[in-house]
Amino acid sequence: MNAPLRSKTVLITGGTAGIGRETARGLARLGAHVIVVGRDPDRARATAAELTRDAHRTDGARTGHPPTGRRPHNAAARATALTADVSSSADLRRLAEEVARRHDRIDVLINNAGGMNSHRRLTADGVEATFAVNVLAPYTLTGLLLPLLTAAAEHGGARVVNLTGGMPDGPIDPDNLQGEKTYLGWTFSQYNHAKTALMAMSLQAARRLQGTAITVNVAYPGHAHTPGNRALAMRAFPYAYRPAVPLLRLLGPLLLADLAKAARSSVHLASSPDLENVTGTYVNAKAQYAHWPASVLDQHNRDAVWTLCERLSRLTIP
Ligand SMILES: NC(=O)c1ccc[n+]([C@@H]2O[C@H](COP(=O)([O-])OP(=O)(O)OC[C@H]3O[C@@H](n4cnc5c(N)ncnc54)[C@H](OP(=O)(O)O)[C@@H]3O)[C@@H](O)[C@H]2O)c1
Incomplete structure (x- = not known):
């Protein structure tokens, strides 16, 4: 049972579509x-407006006082919008400054934005793009928001939730974290590698922040019918799968989880009272505890991912 989150502030990346938007909806409703x-x-603003309307509608249904069409006089906006490309270091810094101007604490940070690239490409900062979005951005945002997360200590502590994906139980190659040696853009390759590296970074962050009021946990949402999945280019699939892709696309809504189910693990980690002070855990698509992959438990791999994040972000998480 999820606890109400009144007076809590949640920041979610990739909140304008797919699993992120549904997670944002679930938390605004709480x-x-x-x-x-x-x-x-524009997309971010439209999403925030829709989530606010949805949350007030849900409140109305719960209290038995359906909304009149006007927002209740005491109802604050339940969602606001900010813009940033999380693959850009400058954007992340600008975002963190803007958040600090508007808020004195962040209770929950959900690093949900993620994605894959069929070909190796560098961001404007010179970082391989899959690593930048899936691993470096969560590290950097956590580091930049550390003062605001720490400020949540007096209000029950802060939670960082990172989203893994693909098949994240494979090996980590510490010498190929940015696809320098080989880059396989196929659906379950560099993306898997980045998501496993994200888990390694998250477990390391949890251990480093142990004893503070900040917890770090990882959610696996399961495969869901999202705009990101629907937009996957044919060349993102291995050759052998390509003939089946049109059929898979057609059957997507039947084969893949709906968004509410896919958001369940993130909502659980962000809001469940059972998880107060619980850190360094990994939950599956049913929000049940799962074992960390062996490659994530390997200290050498965790150190390699952590050191690279420190170097690329020029930020140290103590
Ligand atoms: N869908 C699945 O089956 C599945 C399975 C396992 C794990 N996951 C993981 O779950 C998370 C959400 O996936 P999804 O399928 O819901 O994603 P999605 O449909 O592709 O939506 C992506 C969201 O992330 C935002 N985004 C993407 N790149 C960004 C960037 N560089 N900077 C800022 N925002 C960015 C998009 O915002 P705008 O486009 O509005 O900017 C959008 O809101 C990801 O981490 C994904 O890897 C997904």
Whole structure:
């Protein structure tokens, strides 16, 4: 049973679509104020407005006082929008400054934005793009927001939730974290590698922040019918799978989880009272505890991912 989040502030990246938007919806319905981060200002603003309307409608249904069409005079906006491309170091810094101007604490940070690239490409900062979005951005945002997360200590502590994906139980190659040696853009390759590296970074962060009021946990949402999945280019699939892709696309809504199910693990880690002070855990698509992959438990791998994040972000998480 999820606890109401009244007076809590949640920041979620990739909150404008797919699993992120559904997670934001779930948390706004529980009473949180959700900061939705997306790349496009109009999309982010429209999402925040829709989530606010949805949360007030849900409140109305719960209290038996359906909304009149006007927002209740005492109802604050339940979601606001901020814009950033999380693959850009400058954008992340600008985002953190803006958040600090508007808020004195962040209770929950959900690093949800993620994705894959069929070909190796570098960001404007010179970082391999799959690593930048899936691993470096969660590290950097956690580091930049550390003062605001720490400020949540007096209000029950802060939670960082990172989203893994693909098949994240494979090996980690510490010498190929940015696909320098080989880059396989196929659906379950460099993306898997980055998501496993994200788990390694998250477990390391949990251990480093042990004893503070900040917990770090990882959610696996399961495969869901999201805009990101629907937009996957044919060349993102291994050759052998390509003939079946049109059929898979057609059957997507039947084969893949709906968004509410896919958001369950993130919502659980962000809000469950059972998880107060619980850190360094990994939950599966049913929000049940799962074992960390052996490659994540390997200290050498965790150190390699951590050191690279420190170097690329020029930030140290103590
Ligand atoms: N879908 C699945 O089956 C599945 C399975 C396992 C794990 N996951 C993981 O779950 C998370 C959400 O996946 P999803 O399928 O819901 O994603 P999605 O449909 O592709 O939506 C992506 C969201 O992330 C935002 N985003 C993408 N790149 C960004 C960037 N560089 N900077 C800022 N925002 C960015 C997009 O915002 P704008 O486009 O509005 O800017 C959008 O809101 C990801 O971490 C994904 O890896 C997904």
